[in-house]
Amino acid sequence: MGTAEVAAFLGVTRARISQLAKVEGFPSPTATLAAGPVWESADIERWAKETGRI
Numbered sequence: 001m002g003t004a005e006v007a008a009f010l011g012v013t014r015a016r017i018s019q020l021a022k023v024e025g026f027p028s029p030t031a032t033l034a035a036g037p038v039w040e041s042a043d044i045e046r047w048a049k050e051t052g053r054i
Helices: 003-010 014-020 041-050
Strands: 031-033 036-038
Touching: 003 014, 003 041
Parallel strands: none
Antiparallel strands: 031 036
């Protein structure tokens, strides 16, 4: 998932994802491409459940 997909999944803006990515506990990206960071969807879903966001 890229920033746009994570934002859509969580119902927030892409800017908010950039902020959250700096918070301790947010999953580390699997890769960083020219277009930006990429996360495993399972990591984002687990984090969202653990933090009560979904």
